[in-house]
Amino acid sequence: MQADVLALFEAARVSHANAVERRLRALLDDRARDGEVARPERLMQAMRHGVLNGGKRLRPFLLMESAALFGIEGEAPLRVAAALECVHCYSLIHDDLPAMDDDDLRRGQPTVHKAFDEATAILAGDSLLTYAFDIVASEETELPATARVALVAALARAAGLGGMAGGQALDLQAERERPDEAGILMLQAMKTGALIRYACEAGAIVGGASVDERTRLAEFGSAVGLAFQLADDLLDMTSDAATLGKATGKDAAAGKATLPGLHGVDWTRRQLDGLVAQAQDLLAPFGDTASMLRAAAQFIARRDH
Template sequence: MEQLIETEDFETALARRAREVEATLDRLLGSASLEGEIARPDELMRAIRHGVLGGGKRLRPFLVLETAALFDADDNAALRVAAALECIHCYSLIHDDLPAMDDDDLRRGRPTVHRAFDEATAILAGDGLLTFAFDIVADDATDLPAATRVRLVSAMARAAGVGGMVGGQALDLQAARIKPDEAGVVMLQAMKTGALIRFACEAGAAIGDASPGERERLSEFGQAIGLAFQLADDLLDATSSAATLGKAAGKDADAGKATLVSLHGVEWTRRQLAGLVDQATALLDPFGARAGLLREAARFVAMRSF
Protein backbone atom coordinates (compact mmCIF):
# COMPACT_ATOMS: atom_id res chain seq x y z
CA MET A 1 0.00 0.00 0.00
CA GLU A 2 1.27 3.45 -0.84
CA GLN A 3 2.59 5.50 2.06
CA LEU A 4 0.43 8.42 3.17
CA ILE A 5 2.06 11.81 2.76
CA GLU A 6 0.96 14.24 5.49
CA THR A 7 1.00 17.24 3.16
CA GLU A 8 -1.05 15.45 0.49
CA ASP A 9 -3.72 17.61 -1.12
CA PHE A 10 -7.28 16.40 -1.58
CA GLU A 11 -7.17 15.54 -5.29
CA THR A 12 -3.98 13.52 -4.78
CA ALA A 13 -5.44 11.73 -1.77
CA LEU A 14 -8.68 10.96 -3.60
CA ALA A 15 -6.76 9.51 -6.55
CA ARG A 16 -4.49 7.48 -4.26
CA ARG A 17 -7.41 6.04 -2.35
CA ALA A 18 -9.18 5.25 -5.63
CA ARG A 19 -6.14 3.26 -6.78
CA GLU A 20 -6.08 1.34 -3.50
CA VAL A 21 -9.78 0.53 -3.74
CA GLU A 22 -9.45 -0.40 -7.43
CA ALA A 23 -6.63 -2.81 -6.61
CA THR A 24 -8.65 -4.36 -3.79
CA LEU A 25 -11.71 -4.78 -6.02
CA ASP A 26 -9.58 -6.22 -8.83
CA ARG A 27 -8.28 -8.86 -6.42
CA LEU A 28 -11.66 -9.65 -4.84
CA LEU A 29 -13.39 -9.91 -8.23
CA GLY A 30 -10.86 -12.30 -9.73
CA SER A 31 -11.74 -15.52 -11.53
CA ALA A 32 -10.61 -17.89 -8.77
CA SER A 33 -13.44 -19.33 -6.68
CA LEU A 34 -13.48 -18.74 -2.93
CA GLU A 35 -14.00 -21.49 -0.37
CA GLY A 36 -17.65 -22.53 -0.56
CA GLU A 37 -18.11 -21.26 -4.12
CA ILE A 38 -18.48 -23.82 -6.90
CA ALA A 39 -17.38 -21.71 -9.86
CA ARG A 40 -17.31 -18.12 -11.10
CA PRO A 41 -18.83 -18.04 -14.61
CA ASP A 42 -16.55 -16.19 -17.01
CA GLU A 43 -19.10 -13.96 -18.77
CA LEU A 44 -20.73 -12.98 -15.49
CA MET A 45 -17.38 -12.03 -14.00
CA ARG A 46 -16.48 -10.00 -17.11
CA ALA A 47 -19.78 -8.13 -16.78
CA ILE A 48 -19.19 -7.50 -13.07
CA ARG A 49 -15.68 -6.24 -13.71
CA HIS A 50 -16.96 -4.00 -16.53
CA GLY A 51 -19.44 -2.46 -14.10
CA VAL A 52 -16.96 -2.01 -11.25
CA LEU A 53 -13.44 -1.47 -12.54
CA GLY A 54 -11.90 1.18 -14.75
CA GLY A 55 -13.32 4.46 -13.54
CA GLY A 56 -15.07 6.44 -10.89
CA LYS A 57 -13.87 8.76 -8.14
CA ARG A 58 -14.60 6.14 -5.45
CA LEU A 59 -15.97 8.84 -3.16
CA ARG A 60 -17.90 6.50 -0.87
CA PRO A 61 -14.86 4.29 -0.23
CA PHE A 62 -12.79 7.44 0.32
CA LEU A 63 -15.20 8.50 3.07
CA VAL A 64 -14.95 5.09 4.75
CA LEU A 65 -11.16 5.20 4.66
CA GLU A 66 -10.75 8.78 5.81
CA THR A 67 -13.28 8.58 8.64
CA ALA A 68 -11.59 5.38 9.84
CA ALA A 69 -8.23 7.15 9.61
CA LEU A 70 -9.44 9.74 12.14
CA PHE A 71 -9.14 6.98 14.74
CA ASP A 72 -5.97 5.30 13.39
CA ALA A 73 -8.03 2.24 12.45
CA ASP A 74 -6.61 -0.79 10.63
CA ASP A 75 -6.35 0.33 7.01
CA ASN A 76 -6.72 -3.15 5.51
CA ALA A 77 -10.00 -3.77 7.31
CA ALA A 78 -11.21 -0.33 6.26
CA LEU A 79 -10.23 -1.07 2.65
CA ARG A 80 -12.29 -4.25 2.61
CA VAL A 81 -15.34 -2.46 4.01
CA ALA A 82 -14.79 0.36 1.51
CA ALA A 83 -14.61 -2.17 -1.34
CA ALA A 84 -17.81 -3.85 -0.12
CA LEU A 85 -19.62 -0.51 -0.13
CA GLU A 86 -18.37 0.19 -3.64
CA CYS A 87 -19.76 -3.19 -4.76
CA ILE A 88 -23.19 -2.09 -3.53
CA HIS A 89 -22.86 1.30 -5.20
CA CYS A 90 -21.83 -0.28 -8.52
CA TYR A 91 -24.65 -2.84 -8.32
CA SER A 92 -27.07 0.04 -7.92
CA LEU A 93 -25.63 1.81 -10.97
CA ILE A 94 -25.87 -1.34 -13.10
CA HIS A 95 -29.51 -1.82 -12.16
CA ASP A 96 -30.40 1.89 -12.36
CA ASP A 97 -29.10 1.98 -15.93
CA LEU A 98 -31.43 -0.82 -17.08
CA PRO A 99 -34.24 -0.04 -19.55
CA ALA A 100 -36.82 -0.75 -16.83
CA MET A 101 -35.21 1.91 -14.62
CA ASP A 102 -33.36 4.97 -15.97
CA ASP A 103 -32.59 3.42 -19.39
CA ASP A 104 -29.04 4.78 -19.80
CA ASP A 105 -26.53 3.80 -22.47
CA LEU A 106 -23.44 5.42 -20.93
CA ARG A 107 -21.77 5.19 -17.53
CA ARG A 108 -18.38 6.75 -16.79
CA GLY A 109 -18.00 7.39 -20.51
CA ARG A 110 -18.42 3.71 -21.44
CA PRO A 111 -21.38 1.54 -22.49
CA THR A 112 -23.51 0.50 -19.55
CA VAL A 113 -23.37 -3.17 -18.57
CA HIS A 114 -26.64 -4.11 -20.26
CA ARG A 115 -25.38 -2.48 -23.48
CA ALA A 116 -21.93 -4.09 -23.32
CA PHE A 117 -23.48 -7.50 -22.51
CA ASP A 118 -27.26 -7.95 -22.22
CA GLU A 119 -30.05 -7.15 -19.77
CA ALA A 120 -30.16 -10.55 -18.08
CA THR A 121 -26.40 -10.56 -17.51
CA ALA A 122 -26.57 -7.01 -16.13
CA ILE A 123 -29.27 -8.02 -13.65
CA LEU A 124 -27.21 -10.99 -12.50
CA ALA A 125 -24.05 -8.86 -12.27
CA GLY A 126 -25.87 -6.50 -9.92
CA ASP A 127 -27.26 -9.41 -7.90
CA GLY A 128 -23.79 -10.89 -7.58
CA LEU A 129 -22.25 -7.62 -6.42
CA LEU A 130 -24.95 -7.02 -3.82
CA THR A 131 -24.55 -10.42 -2.19
CA PHE A 132 -20.76 -10.37 -2.43
CA ALA A 133 -20.61 -7.07 -0.55
CA PHE A 134 -21.92 -8.76 2.60
CA ASP A 135 -19.56 -11.68 2.07
CA ILE A 136 -16.61 -9.27 2.09
CA VAL A 137 -17.60 -7.60 5.36
CA ALA A 138 -18.56 -10.82 7.15
CA ASP A 139 -15.39 -12.68 6.12
CA ASP A 140 -12.74 -13.24 8.79
CA ALA A 141 -10.29 -11.57 6.40
CA THR A 142 -11.97 -8.30 7.40
CA ASP A 143 -9.97 -8.23 10.61
CA LEU A 144 -12.43 -6.60 12.97
CA PRO A 145 -14.20 -7.89 16.08
CA ALA A 146 -17.13 -10.12 15.15
CA ALA A 147 -19.58 -7.74 16.84
CA THR A 148 -18.29 -4.86 14.73
CA ARG A 149 -18.70 -6.86 11.53
CA VAL A 150 -22.26 -7.78 12.51
CA ARG A 151 -23.06 -4.09 13.15
CA LEU A 152 -21.56 -3.14 9.80
CA VAL A 153 -23.51 -5.84 7.93
CA SER A 154 -26.77 -4.73 9.57
CA ALA A 155 -26.15 -1.02 8.96
CA MET A 156 -25.10 -1.64 5.35
CA ALA A 157 -28.23 -3.73 4.71
CA ARG A 158 -30.47 -0.98 6.05
CA ALA A 159 -28.67 1.75 4.12
CA ALA A 160 -28.91 -0.25 0.89
CA GLY A 161 -32.36 -1.78 1.36
CA VAL A 162 -36.04 -0.91 1.35
CA GLY A 163 -35.62 1.85 3.94
CA GLY A 164 -32.60 3.28 2.17
CA MET A 165 -31.25 3.19 -1.37
CA VAL A 166 -33.68 0.66 -2.87
CA GLY A 167 -36.65 2.43 -1.32
CA GLY A 168 -35.32 5.71 -2.66
CA GLN A 169 -35.12 4.29 -6.16
CA ALA A 170 -38.71 3.10 -5.83
CA LEU A 171 -39.77 6.61 -4.82
CA ASP A 172 -37.79 8.02 -7.73
CA LEU A 173 -39.67 5.80 -10.19
CA GLN A 174 -42.95 6.77 -8.55
CA ALA A 175 -42.03 10.45 -8.87
CA ALA A 176 -42.22 10.15 -12.66
CA ARG A 177 -45.97 9.58 -12.22
CA ILE A 178 -46.76 11.56 -9.08
CA LYS A 179 -44.57 14.59 -8.50
CA PRO A 180 -43.51 14.86 -4.86
CA ASP A 181 -43.50 18.10 -2.91
CA GLU A 182 -40.27 19.51 -1.49
CA ALA A 183 -40.36 17.28 1.60
CA GLY A 184 -40.90 14.27 -0.64
CA VAL A 185 -37.95 15.20 -2.85
CA VAL A 186 -35.69 15.61 0.19
CA MET A 187 -36.74 12.21 1.61
CA LEU A 188 -36.29 10.53 -1.79
CA GLN A 189 -32.79 11.93 -2.14
CA ALA A 190 -31.84 11.10 1.45
CA MET A 191 -32.75 7.49 0.72
CA LYS A 192 -31.58 6.99 -2.86
CA THR A 193 -28.25 8.81 -2.61
CA GLY A 194 -27.71 9.94 0.95
CA ALA A 195 -28.12 6.62 2.76
CA LEU A 196 -24.95 5.03 1.36
CA ILE A 197 -22.92 8.21 1.83
CA ARG A 198 -24.06 8.47 5.44
CA PHE A 199 -23.24 4.78 5.93
CA ALA A 200 -19.74 5.36 4.57
CA CYS A 201 -19.05 7.86 7.36
CA GLU A 202 -20.74 5.73 10.01
CA ALA A 203 -18.75 2.69 8.87
CA GLY A 204 -15.42 4.47 9.25
CA ALA A 205 -16.41 5.48 12.77
CA ALA A 206 -17.42 1.89 13.60
CA ILE A 207 -14.17 0.49 12.21
CA GLY A 208 -12.28 3.02 14.33
CA ASP A 209 -14.26 2.17 17.48
CA ALA A 210 -15.36 5.78 17.84
CA SER A 211 -17.36 7.01 20.82
CA PRO A 212 -21.18 7.30 20.47
CA GLY A 213 -20.85 11.08 20.22
CA GLU A 214 -18.22 10.84 17.50
CA ARG A 215 -20.32 8.34 15.58
CA GLU A 216 -23.36 10.63 15.72
CA ARG A 217 -21.31 13.62 14.58
CA LEU A 218 -19.90 11.70 11.60
CA SER A 219 -23.36 10.34 10.76
CA GLU A 220 -24.65 13.94 10.60
CA PHE A 221 -21.65 14.88 8.47
CA GLY A 222 -22.50 12.06 6.06
CA GLN A 223 -26.14 13.11 5.97
CA ALA A 224 -25.19 16.70 5.08
CA ILE A 225 -22.82 15.77 2.29
CA GLY A 226 -25.24 13.14 1.01
CA LEU A 227 -27.83 15.84 0.39
CA ALA A 228 -25.14 18.09 -1.07
CA PHE A 229 -24.08 15.30 -3.44
CA GLN A 230 -27.59 14.88 -4.81
CA LEU A 231 -28.14 18.62 -5.14
CA ALA A 232 -24.88 18.91 -7.06
CA ASP A 233 -25.86 15.92 -9.22
CA ASP A 234 -29.20 17.52 -10.09
CA LEU A 235 -27.45 20.80 -10.82
CA LEU A 236 -24.99 19.07 -13.13
CA ASP A 237 -27.81 17.27 -14.93
CA ALA A 238 -29.49 20.62 -15.52
CA THR A 239 -26.41 22.57 -16.63
CA SER A 240 -23.82 20.16 -18.11
CA SER A 241 -23.35 18.17 -21.30
CA ALA A 242 -23.14 14.41 -21.75
CA ALA A 243 -19.48 14.78 -22.73
CA THR A 244 -18.78 16.46 -19.40
CA LEU A 245 -20.77 14.01 -17.29
CA GLY A 246 -19.81 10.76 -19.04
CA LYS A 247 -23.54 9.91 -19.14
CA ALA A 248 -26.71 11.38 -20.56
CA ALA A 249 -27.50 14.93 -19.41
CA GLY A 250 -30.83 16.73 -19.02
CA LYS A 251 -32.74 13.54 -18.30
CA ASP A 252 -34.47 14.92 -15.21
CA ALA A 253 -36.03 17.79 -17.16
CA ASP A 254 -36.90 15.54 -20.11
CA ALA A 255 -38.71 13.17 -17.75
CA GLY A 256 -40.46 16.01 -15.95
CA LYS A 257 -38.87 14.82 -12.71
CA ALA A 258 -39.24 16.99 -9.61
CA THR A 259 -35.89 18.02 -8.14
CA LEU A 260 -34.94 20.86 -5.84
CA VAL A 261 -33.34 22.50 -8.88
CA SER A 262 -36.63 22.34 -10.80
CA LEU A 263 -38.56 23.59 -7.76
CA HIS A 264 -36.28 26.46 -6.76
CA GLY A 265 -33.85 27.15 -9.60
CA VAL A 266 -30.10 27.05 -10.10
CA GLU A 267 -29.08 29.99 -7.90
CA TRP A 268 -31.11 28.79 -4.92
CA THR A 269 -29.52 25.36 -5.28
CA ARG A 270 -26.04 26.85 -5.29
CA ARG A 271 -26.81 28.76 -2.09
CA GLN A 272 -28.11 25.58 -0.46
CA LEU A 273 -24.95 23.76 -1.44
CA ALA A 274 -22.80 26.43 0.16
CA GLY A 275 -24.85 26.17 3.36
CA LEU A 276 -24.51 22.39 3.45
CA VAL A 277 -20.74 22.65 3.07
CA ASP A 278 -20.60 25.06 6.00
CA GLN A 279 -22.76 22.71 8.08
CA ALA A 280 -20.69 19.65 7.19
CA THR A 281 -17.32 21.25 7.87
CA ALA A 282 -18.50 22.66 11.21
CA LEU A 283 -19.41 19.13 12.32
CA LEU A 284 -15.75 18.17 11.90
CA ASP A 285 -14.41 20.91 14.20
CA PRO A 286 -13.77 18.57 17.18
CA PHE A 287 -11.46 16.44 15.03
CA GLY A 288 -9.16 19.36 14.26
CA ALA A 289 -6.53 19.14 11.54
CA ARG A 290 -6.96 15.36 11.23
CA ALA A 291 -10.23 15.96 9.39
CA GLY A 292 -8.71 18.21 6.73
CA LEU A 293 -9.28 15.78 3.88
CA LEU A 294 -12.89 15.21 4.94
CA ARG A 295 -13.48 18.97 4.92
CA GLU A 296 -12.12 19.06 1.39
CA ALA A 297 -14.34 16.10 0.48
CA ALA A 298 -17.39 18.14 1.52
CA ARG A 299 -16.30 21.01 -0.72
CA PHE A 300 -15.55 18.61 -3.59
CA VAL A 301 -19.01 17.03 -3.35
CA ALA A 302 -20.72 20.39 -3.63
CA MET A 303 -18.47 22.12 -6.14
CA ARG A 304 -17.51 19.29 -8.49
CA SER A 305 -18.09 19.89 -12.18
CA PHE A 306 -18.11 16.27 -13.38
Protein backbone atom coordinates in the same frame (compact mmCIF):
# COMPACT_ATOMS: atom_id res chain seq x y z
CA MET B 1 -11.11 25.44 -1.88
CA GLN B 2 -7.53 26.71 -1.56
CA ALA B 3 -5.20 25.38 -4.24
CA ASP B 4 -2.87 23.63 -1.79
CA VAL B 5 -5.74 21.94 0.05
CA LEU B 6 -7.27 20.92 -3.28
CA ALA B 7 -3.97 19.40 -4.38
CA LEU B 8 -3.62 17.44 -1.12
CA PHE B 9 -7.23 16.27 -1.34
CA GLU B 10 -6.89 15.17 -4.95
CA ALA B 11 -3.69 13.27 -4.18
CA ALA B 12 -5.39 11.50 -1.25
CA ARG B 13 -8.50 10.74 -3.31
CA VAL B 14 -6.46 9.24 -6.14
CA SER B 15 -4.35 7.22 -3.70
CA HIS B 16 -7.46 5.78 -2.02
CA ALA B 17 -9.14 5.17 -5.39
CA ASN B 18 -6.11 3.27 -6.67
CA ALA B 19 -5.96 1.14 -3.53
CA VAL B 20 -9.68 0.34 -3.79
CA GLU B 21 -9.29 -0.46 -7.49
CA ARG B 22 -6.49 -2.93 -6.75
CA ARG B 23 -8.50 -4.56 -3.96
CA LEU B 24 -11.58 -4.83 -6.20
CA ARG B 25 -9.53 -6.44 -8.98
CA ALA B 26 -8.27 -9.03 -6.53
CA LEU B 27 -11.74 -9.68 -5.12
CA LEU B 28 -13.29 -9.97 -8.60
CA ASP B 29 -10.82 -12.44 -10.09
CA ASP B 30 -11.98 -15.75 -11.54
CA ARG B 31 -10.75 -17.95 -8.69
CA ALA B 32 -13.58 -19.60 -6.74
CA ARG B 33 -13.39 -19.05 -2.98
CA ASP B 34 -14.15 -21.56 -0.23
CA GLY B 35 -17.84 -22.42 -0.39
CA GLU B 36 -18.20 -21.31 -4.03
CA VAL B 37 -18.59 -23.92 -6.76
CA ALA B 38 -17.36 -21.78 -9.65
CA ARG B 39 -17.31 -18.21 -10.93
CA PRO B 40 -18.97 -18.12 -14.39
CA GLU B 41 -16.75 -16.32 -16.90
CA ARG B 42 -19.37 -14.09 -18.54
CA LEU B 43 -20.87 -13.09 -15.21
CA MET B 44 -17.44 -12.12 -13.87
CA GLN B 45 -16.72 -10.12 -17.02
CA ALA B 46 -19.98 -8.20 -16.56
CA MET B 47 -19.25 -7.55 -12.88
CA ARG B 48 -15.79 -6.24 -13.68
CA HIS B 49 -17.22 -4.08 -16.47
CA GLY B 50 -19.61 -2.49 -13.98
CA VAL B 51 -17.00 -1.95 -11.26
CA LEU B 52 -13.53 -1.53 -12.79
CA ASN B 53 -14.40 1.42 -15.01
CA GLY B 54 -12.97 4.38 -13.18
CA GLY B 55 -15.15 6.59 -11.06
CA LYS B 56 -14.21 8.95 -8.26
CA ARG B 57 -14.61 6.30 -5.51
CA LEU B 58 -15.95 9.00 -3.19
CA ARG B 59 -17.80 6.61 -0.90
CA PRO B 60 -14.67 4.52 -0.23
CA PHE B 61 -12.71 7.74 0.29
CA LEU B 62 -15.20 8.96 2.91
CA LEU B 63 -15.15 5.59 4.67
CA MET B 64 -11.38 5.31 4.77
CA GLU B 65 -10.86 8.91 5.88
CA SER B 66 -13.54 8.53 8.57
CA ALA B 67 -11.75 5.44 9.90
CA ALA B 68 -8.45 7.32 9.79
CA LEU B 69 -9.87 9.86 12.28
CA PHE B 70 -9.49 7.07 14.86
CA GLY B 71 -6.07 5.91 13.68
CA ILE B 72 -7.38 2.92 11.70
CA GLU B 73 -5.84 2.41 8.27
CA GLY B 74 -4.80 -0.54 6.12
CA GLU B 75 -6.54 -3.70 5.00
CA ALA B 76 -9.68 -3.71 7.19
CA PRO B 77 -11.11 -0.33 6.15
CA LEU B 78 -9.94 -0.99 2.58
CA ARG B 79 -11.99 -4.21 2.41
CA VAL B 80 -15.08 -2.52 3.85
CA ALA B 81 -14.60 0.33 1.36
CA ALA B 82 -14.37 -2.17 -1.50
CA ALA B 83 -17.55 -3.86 -0.31
CA LEU B 84 -19.34 -0.51 -0.22
CA GLU B 85 -18.19 0.19 -3.78
CA CYS B 86 -19.62 -3.18 -4.85
CA VAL B 87 -23.01 -2.09 -3.48
CA HIS B 88 -22.75 1.30 -5.16
CA CYS B 89 -21.82 -0.24 -8.52
CA TYR B 90 -24.63 -2.81 -8.24
CA SER B 91 -27.03 0.11 -7.81
CA LEU B 92 -25.66 1.82 -10.93
CA ILE B 93 -25.95 -1.36 -13.02
CA HIS B 94 -29.59 -1.81 -12.01
CA ASP B 95 -30.36 1.92 -12.20
CA ASP B 96 -29.22 1.95 -15.84
CA LEU B 97 -31.58 -0.88 -16.87
CA PRO B 98 -34.43 -0.12 -19.32
CA ALA B 99 -37.02 -0.78 -16.59
CA MET B 100 -35.36 1.87 -14.39
CA ASP B 101 -33.56 4.97 -15.75
CA ASP B 102 -32.75 3.37 -19.12
CA ASP B 103 -29.22 4.67 -19.73
CA ASP B 104 -26.80 3.55 -22.42
CA LEU B 105 -23.70 5.30 -21.05
CA ARG B 106 -21.97 5.17 -17.66
CA ARG B 107 -18.57 6.74 -16.92
CA GLY B 108 -18.11 7.21 -20.66
CA GLN B 109 -18.60 3.49 -21.45
CA PRO B 110 -21.58 1.36 -22.50
CA THR B 111 -23.69 0.36 -19.51
CA VAL B 112 -23.56 -3.30 -18.49
CA HIS B 113 -26.85 -4.25 -20.14
CA LYS B 114 -25.61 -2.67 -23.37
CA ALA B 115 -22.18 -4.30 -23.24
CA PHE B 116 -23.71 -7.69 -22.34
CA ASP B 117 -27.49 -8.12 -22.00
CA GLU B 118 -30.23 -7.29 -19.52
CA ALA B 119 -30.33 -10.65 -17.78
CA THR B 120 -26.56 -10.67 -17.28
CA ALA B 121 -26.70 -7.09 -15.97
CA ILE B 122 -29.35 -8.06 -13.41
CA LEU B 123 -27.29 -11.04 -12.26
CA ALA B 124 -24.11 -8.97 -12.13
CA GLY B 125 -25.86 -6.48 -9.85
CA ASP B 126 -27.30 -9.25 -7.69
CA SER B 127 -23.87 -10.84 -7.37
CA LEU B 128 -22.15 -7.58 -6.40
CA LEU B 129 -24.74 -6.86 -3.73
CA THR B 130 -24.46 -10.26 -2.09
CA TYR B 131 -20.68 -10.34 -2.44
CA ALA B 132 -20.43 -7.08 -0.50
CA PHE B 133 -21.84 -8.75 2.61
CA ASP B 134 -19.49 -11.71 2.09
CA ILE B 135 -16.50 -9.32 2.04
CA VAL B 136 -17.52 -7.45 5.20
CA ALA B 137 -18.48 -10.56 7.19
CA SER B 138 -15.37 -12.54 6.24
CA GLU B 139 -12.69 -13.14 8.86
CA GLU B 140 -10.27 -11.74 6.28
CA THR B 141 -11.72 -8.37 7.24
CA GLU B 142 -9.70 -8.23 10.43
CA LEU B 143 -12.09 -6.46 12.78
CA PRO B 144 -13.84 -7.67 15.93
CA ALA B 145 -16.89 -9.82 15.16
CA THR B 146 -19.14 -7.21 16.82
CA ALA B 147 -17.83 -4.54 14.44
CA ARG B 148 -18.39 -6.76 11.39
CA VAL B 149 -21.96 -7.50 12.51
CA ALA B 150 -22.61 -3.77 13.03
CA LEU B 151 -21.19 -2.99 9.58
CA VAL B 152 -23.33 -5.68 7.91
CA ALA B 153 -26.50 -4.52 9.69
CA ALA B 154 -25.93 -0.86 8.86
CA LEU B 155 -25.12 -1.66 5.23
CA ALA B 156 -28.27 -3.78 4.86
CA ARG B 157 -30.40 -0.90 6.09
CA ALA B 158 -28.59 1.72 4.01
CA ALA B 159 -28.89 -0.37 0.83
CA GLY B 160 -32.33 -1.86 1.35
CA LEU B 161 -36.01 -1.02 1.46
CA GLY B 162 -35.59 1.83 3.94
CA GLY B 163 -32.53 3.22 2.15
CA MET B 164 -31.22 3.11 -1.39
CA ALA B 165 -33.61 0.53 -2.90
CA GLY B 166 -36.58 2.24 -1.29
CA GLY B 167 -35.33 5.53 -2.68
CA GLN B 168 -35.19 4.05 -6.16
CA ALA B 169 -38.81 2.95 -5.74
CA LEU B 170 -39.76 6.50 -4.75
CA ASP B 171 -37.83 7.82 -7.76
CA LEU B 172 -39.84 5.62 -10.11
CA GLN B 173 -43.04 6.69 -8.39
CA ALA B 174 -42.02 10.33 -8.84
CA GLU B 175 -42.30 9.89 -12.60
CA ARG B 176 -46.03 9.23 -12.12
CA GLU B 177 -46.80 11.33 -9.03
CA ARG B 178 -44.79 14.53 -8.76
CA PRO B 179 -43.55 14.82 -5.14
CA ASP B 180 -43.50 18.00 -3.09
CA GLU B 181 -40.28 19.38 -1.64
CA ALA B 182 -40.46 17.16 1.45
CA GLY B 183 -40.96 14.15 -0.82
CA ILE B 184 -37.95 15.07 -2.92
CA LEU B 185 -35.78 15.40 0.19
CA MET B 186 -36.90 12.00 1.45
CA LEU B 187 -36.27 10.39 -1.92
CA GLN B 188 -32.79 11.87 -2.13
CA ALA B 189 -31.88 10.99 1.47
CA MET B 190 -32.71 7.37 0.63
CA LYS B 191 -31.59 6.86 -2.97
CA THR B 192 -28.32 8.81 -2.84
CA GLY B 193 -27.78 9.89 0.74
CA ALA B 194 -28.09 6.54 2.52
CA LEU B 195 -24.88 5.01 1.13
CA ILE B 196 -22.91 8.23 1.63
CA ARG B 197 -24.15 8.43 5.21
CA TYR B 198 -23.16 4.78 5.63
CA ALA B 199 -19.66 5.47 4.31
CA CYS B 200 -19.00 7.97 7.09
CA GLU B 201 -20.75 5.97 9.82
CA ALA B 202 -18.95 2.78 8.76
CA GLY B 203 -15.62 4.54 9.19
CA ALA B 204 -16.65 5.32 12.75
CA ILE B 205 -17.64 1.68 13.34
CA VAL B 206 -14.32 0.45 11.94
CA GLY B 207 -12.56 2.95 14.21
CA GLY B 208 -14.37 1.89 17.37
CA ALA B 209 -15.87 5.36 17.80
CA SER B 210 -18.10 6.45 20.64
CA VAL B 211 -21.85 6.77 20.11
CA ASP B 212 -21.51 10.56 19.88
CA GLU B 213 -18.69 10.32 17.33
CA ARG B 214 -20.59 7.78 15.25
CA THR B 215 -23.70 10.00 15.28
CA ARG B 216 -21.67 13.06 14.34
CA LEU B 217 -20.07 11.32 11.38
CA ALA B 218 -23.42 9.92 10.24
CA GLU B 219 -24.85 13.44 10.29
CA PHE B 220 -21.83 14.67 8.36
CA GLY B 221 -22.59 11.94 5.81
CA SER B 222 -26.20 13.09 5.55
CA ALA B 223 -25.08 16.66 4.85
CA VAL B 224 -22.60 15.71 2.14
CA GLY B 225 -25.10 13.18 0.73
CA LEU B 226 -27.63 15.94 0.15
CA ALA B 227 -24.88 18.15 -1.27
CA PHE B 228 -23.90 15.35 -3.65
CA GLN B 229 -27.45 15.01 -4.96
CA LEU B 230 -27.98 18.77 -5.31
CA ALA B 231 -24.70 19.07 -7.20
CA ASP B 232 -25.66 16.07 -9.38
CA ASP B 233 -29.05 17.56 -10.22
CA LEU B 234 -27.43 20.93 -10.94
CA LEU B 235 -24.95 19.30 -13.31
CA ASP B 236 -27.81 17.45 -15.03
CA MET B 237 -29.30 20.89 -15.75
CA THR B 238 -26.14 22.75 -16.71
CA SER B 239 -23.53 20.30 -18.04
CA ASP B 240 -23.24 17.97 -21.04
CA ALA B 241 -22.75 14.27 -21.68
CA ALA B 242 -19.15 14.67 -22.87
CA THR B 243 -18.18 16.28 -19.55
CA LEU B 244 -20.15 13.94 -17.28
CA GLY B 245 -19.69 10.67 -19.14
CA LYS B 246 -23.45 10.04 -19.01
CA ALA B 247 -26.62 11.51 -20.47
CA THR B 248 -27.78 14.90 -19.18
CA GLY B 249 -31.14 16.65 -19.10
CA LYS B 250 -32.90 13.38 -18.32
CA ASP B 251 -34.69 14.60 -15.19
CA ALA B 252 -36.41 17.42 -17.04
CA ALA B 253 -37.20 15.19 -20.00
CA ALA B 254 -38.77 12.59 -17.69
CA GLY B 255 -40.73 15.24 -15.79
CA LYS B 256 -38.92 14.47 -12.52
CA ALA B 257 -39.03 17.10 -9.82
CA THR B 258 -35.66 18.15 -8.40
CA LEU B 259 -34.79 20.90 -5.95
CA PRO B 260 -32.67 22.78 -8.52
CA GLY B 261 -35.58 22.45 -10.94
CA LEU B 262 -37.98 23.88 -8.36
CA HIS B 263 -35.78 26.69 -7.04
CA GLY B 264 -33.19 27.45 -9.70
CA VAL B 265 -29.42 27.57 -9.98
CA ASP B 266 -28.68 30.45 -7.58
CA TRP B 267 -30.80 28.94 -4.76
CA THR B 268 -29.09 25.59 -5.25
CA ARG B 269 -25.63 27.11 -4.99
CA ARG B 270 -26.61 28.90 -1.77
CA GLN B 271 -27.91 25.62 -0.36
CA LEU B 272 -24.66 23.90 -1.27
CA ASP B 273 -22.68 26.60 0.54
CA GLY B 274 -24.87 26.07 3.61
CA LEU B 275 -24.38 22.31 3.54
CA VAL B 276 -20.59 22.74 3.33
CA ALA B 277 -20.72 25.01 6.38
CA GLN B 278 -22.86 22.46 8.25
CA ALA B 279 -20.42 19.70 7.35
CA GLN B 280 -17.49 21.76 8.61
CA ASP B 281 -19.25 22.43 11.93
CA LEU B 282 -19.91 18.72 12.45
CA LEU B 283 -16.21 17.96 11.95
CA ALA B 284 -14.99 20.68 14.32
CA PRO B 285 -14.35 18.35 17.31
CA PHE B 286 -11.94 16.28 15.20
CA GLY B 287 -9.62 19.20 14.54
CA ASP B 288 -6.95 19.02 11.87
CA THR B 289 -7.28 15.23 11.51
CA ALA B 290 -10.50 15.84 9.56
CA SER B 291 -8.91 18.14 6.96
CA MET B 292 -9.44 15.67 4.10
CA LEU B 293 -13.10 15.16 5.02
CA ARG B 294 -13.55 18.94 5.07
CA ALA B 295 -11.99 19.12 1.63
CA ALA B 296 -14.21 16.27 0.44
CA ALA B 297 -17.33 18.20 1.47
CA GLN B 298 -16.19 21.18 -0.59
CA PHE B 299 -15.28 18.99 -3.55
CA ILE B 300 -18.65 17.20 -3.49
CA ALA B 301 -20.60 20.47 -3.36
CA ARG B 302 -18.58 22.32 -5.98
CA ARG B 303 -17.63 19.59 -8.44
CA ASP B 304 -18.07 20.27 -12.14
CA HIS B 305 -18.22 16.68 -13.43
